[in-house]
Amino acid sequence: MARQQSPIRIVLTDAERAVLEHVAGSWARPHRDVVRAKVILRLAEQDTLTHIAVDLGVGRKMVRKWGERFVHKRLHGLDDEQRSGRPARFSP
Helix, strand or coil: CCCCCCCCCCCCCHHHHHHHHHHHCCCCCCHHHHHHHHHHHHHHCCCCHHHHHHHHCCCHHHHHHHHHHHHHHHHHHHCCCCCCCCCCCCCC
């Protein structure tokens, strides 16, 4: 049975790959950043959405979301977007 490729096509530049590999291997970065970087690197290898989701322990919808955001906004797409609501009352 042939493995179906991801519908998301990502071609990384050398600079993007270097940044993503640095983030993916980091122990000091937030876990969400590490997972997002790993998702993009795996999509660039043309792995399937399901296989990536199972290996990284996230849902297929999350893999698709970060892949599509990367396609449209490149590295800036991996940052959290502004949220609505009341500002925090206490500093982090």
